[in-house]
Amino acid sequence: MTTPRLPPPQQRGFTLIELCLATAMGALLLAALVHVARLATESKAELSGASEQRTEAAFVMQRLRAAADAATVSTLYPAADGDTGLWLAPTRFCINQLKALVETTSGDTSCSQGEVIAERVERLTVSLPDTQSALDAPMVLMSVSLSRADGADSMALTQAIRMKGLLE
Numbered sequence: 001m002t003t004p005r006l007p008p009p010q011q012r013g014f015t016l017i018e019l020c021l022a023t024a025m026g027a028l029l030l031a032a033l034v035h036v037a038r039l040a041t042e043s044k045a046e047l048s049g050a051s052e053q054r055t056e057a058a059f060v061m062q063r064l065r066a067a068a069d070a071a072t073v074s075t076l077y078p079a080a081d082g083d084t085g086l087w088l089a090p091t092r093f094c095i096n097q098l099k100a101l102v103e104t105t106s107g108d109t110s111c112s113q114g115e116v117i118a119e120r121v122e123r124l125t126v127s128l129p130d131t132q133s134a135l136d137a138p139m140v141l142m143s144v145s146l147s148r149a150d151g152a153d154s155m156a157l158t159q160a161i162r163m164k165g166l167l168e
Helices: 016-070
Strands: 091-095 101-105 115-118 121-127 139-146 155-162
Touching (some): 016 091, 016 101, 016 139, 016 155, 091 121
Antiparallel strands (some): 091 101, 101 115, 121 139, 139 155
């Protein structure tokens, strides 16, 4: 009697080449997803930094406006950059050595006391509008420039603020 012939065994699973191709395609897909996720994270950080910078600049302007409302304007001699001088007396705003904006009193000429209200302040200026003289002055221009923690672009904000006090 002859032995019946069995059909050849059927191949099961994947070949090594198929596994390598599937792994390579998966790696490319994963690399693309990681790139997209990194871009989304960077974009979110950029927007967050810009939003924080705008909020901080608006807060500084709010504090300057409040000080102007409470000020007794006696003299509007030009103030040095980074200092409001006597323009907002009895309050004074100045930039210290650490590039922080400090709210202090008019008597603190060293800018070493008081409360830090903003960090990374590049510039603070207080001046009269171009069309106004010191005798006209119930309005001043206040400008503050802040840099971001990540070293990206700086932001400048300028406002015309009406002084409530009377010139003496």
